[in-house]
Amino acid sequence: MKRIFTVLLVLVLAGGMVFAAGGKQAGGGGGLGDYPNKPIRCIVPFAPGGGTDTFVRALLKYVNPTLAHPIAVVNIEGASGLVGTMEFYNGPNDGYTILGQAVDLVVGYTLSKQSQIPLWTELPAICWPGIDYQGTFASKQSGFKTIEDLVAYAKANPGKLSYGTVGARNINNRNAVQTLDGLGITELVTIVPYDNGGQIRTALLGGQIQACQASVGDFNTLITSGDAVPLVLVSDKRTNLAPNVPTSVEKGLKDLTALIPRGFYAAKGTDPAIIKFLEEKFKAAVENPEFVAEITKLFTDPIFIPGADAQRRCQEMYNQFKPYFDQF
Numbered sequence: 001m002k003r004i005f006t007v008l009l010v011l012v013l014a015g016g017m018v019f020a021a022g023g024k025q026a027g028g029g030g031g032l033g034d035y036p037n038k039p040i041r042c043i044v045p046f047a048p049g050g051g052t053d054t055f056v057r058a059l060l061k062y063v064n065p066t067l068a069h070p071i072a073v074v075n076i077e078g079a080s081g082l083v084g085t086m087e088f089y090n091g092p093n094d095g096y097t098i099l100g101q102a103v104d105l106v107v108g109y110t111l112s113k114q115s116q117i118p119l120w121t122e123l124p125a126i127c128w129p130g131i132d133y134q135g136t137f138a139s140k141q142s143g144f145k146t147i148e149d150l151v152a153y154a155k156a157n158p159g160k161l162s163y164g165t166v167g168a169r170n171i172n173n174r175n176a177v178q179t180l181d182g183l184g185i186t187e188l189v190t191i192v193p194y195d196n197g198g199q200i201r202t203a204l205l206g207g208q209i210q211a212c213q214a215s216v217g218d219f220n221t222l223i224t225s226g227d228a229v230p231l232v233l234v235s236d237k238r239t240n241l242a243p244n245v246p247t248s249v250e251k252g253l254k255d256l257t258a259l260i261p262r263g264f265y266a267a268k269g270t271d272p273a274i275i276k277f278l279e280e281k282f283k284a285a286v287e288n289p290e291f292v293a294e295i296t297k298l299f300t301d302p303i304f305i306p307g308a309d310a311q312r313r314c315q316e317m318y319n320q321f322k323p324y325f326d327q328f
Helices: 002-026 051-066 079-089 103-111 147-156 171-183 197-206 217-225 272-286 289-296 307-325
Strands: 040-044 071-075 097-102 125-139 161-166 189-194 211-215 228-233 259-265 301-306
Touching: 040 051, 040 079, 051 071, 051 097, 051 125, 051 217, 051 259, 051 272, 051 289, 079 097, 079 103, 097 103, 103 171, 103 259, 103 307, 125 147, 125 171, 125 197, 125 217, 125 272, 125 307, 147 161, 147 171, 147 228, 161 171, 161 197, 171 189, 171 211, 171 307, 189 197, 197 211, 197 217, 211 217, 217 228, 259 307, 272 289, 272 301, 289 301, 301 307
Parallel strands: 040 071, 040 097, 161 189, 161 211
Antiparallel strands: 097 259, 125 211, 125 228, 125 259, 125 301
């Protein structure tokens, strides 16, 4: 009887060890298990067709064939991306929901106090797979060919130039105000905030505004068609994507430099093994020559910044923009 009890005890202990090992692999203890064993949701906090949405969908075309289950885009718009971002923040951290977002907005929500939660530190970055540019665009109907044309019109017609921005207190708006300040026409221009890039495109085409501050990614189709004229890009050097467009630094706006990374985020508490797995999948897609060719046509520079480096660069972005937001 004693021998039988001992054998049973050994079996129970062995079974418990196997169960514990299996549980660690499948759960949040550092193993992938069979991940992903169902489709992954990627929240894009804007309407379909905007710069972020277009970029995310273009990249996922090259990521999804490498996965057992695809990543599907879910658009949740509102409040310049904050509604969808907060829904993601408050969602599960099992690796089956990720976020595709413009990095400047993730940082900007904290700076502008739209969110009391420091999202840019709370949400672990998976990677930055692309860089967009912001700039000043004019409608074809305005007749502006250069930034000097816009300045001359504003000075000759005080209050008549309507200038659109995405949001009212974010980095896009900061770039707009700093551009207008540097040009000496802030008091002569009416700034009109919109919720997203799609609304700005519609307003520019419809004549509600003559110019705007927006991302090149949001305006790639209008640039190609000639309906939007890029007057200046916020950068310290010209990009091969638009080699004839002058930079903010060239125009004397030396303190105005801000690239706009596109990023992917995991939820706080997501297993690091899952984050690393997704990072590697995104990296392979970004290095695909077909993706490079496709995204270049959308006026976005393909890059790859891994998650850990992206977190450090977010800190640098926060430090760069904090003095501006502290003025409010």
